[in-house]
Amino acid sequence: MEPIMSIKNYKPSETELEILQILWDKEKCTVREVHEILEQNKETGYTTTLKQMQVMHEKGLLSRDASSKIHIYKAEAGKEEVQQQILGKMIDTVYNGSAARLVMQALGNHTASDEEIDAIQKYLTQLRK
Structure with missing residues (x-):
């Protein structure tokens, strides 16, 4: 179909x-x-x-x-495709295109585990390279 x-x-x-x-x-x-x-x-x-x-x-x-x-x-x-599409729309409409605002809001409103913080830090380090 x-x-x-x-x-x-x-x-x-x-x-x-x-x-x-x-x-x-x-x-x-x-x-x-x-x-x-x-x-x-x-x-x-x-x-x-x-x-x-x-x-x-x-x-x-x-x-x-x-x-x-x-x-x-x-x-x-696909899960990732749907998540990316929804997240992209949210960043554009709710956060005026600022992914940083979304991340700060998410981390400020929810407790992240040490493992999650480590994974985020590793990802941010890779982005800087």
């Missing part, structure tokens, strides 16, 4: 991101499996989850293996 949208124009809903995250973590799932995970955090109907996943399939965000009675879904939108 040919996707009806480009990932560059993708503006995911909260539910779409939740479904993608589940599929990124699990790789492949049935609608029932996705629905059971979603229900742990919020009330939602099975048919709502089914319809959302069908729409995401039509958009080209998910692929569906329909070779058996139970359809198996897989994320076609």
Whole structure:
């Protein structure tokens, strides 16, 4: 199936991101499996989850293996690609294009572990080279 949208124009809903995250973590799932995970955090109907996943399939965000009675879904939108696209839009719209402001805000609002700080420092050192 040919996707009806480009990932560059993708503006995911909260539910779409939740479904993608589940599929990124699990790789492949049935609608029932996705629905059971979603229900742990919020009330939602099975048919709502089914319809959302069908729409995401039509958009080209998910692929569906329909070779058996139970359809198996897989994320076609790559995790890093979606994260980069969302982050880029956020930097442009919320932080006026300043990645530094985003990083300072993120580090100021959340406690980073020593390992995370070390990884950030290593990355910053590589950027300077």
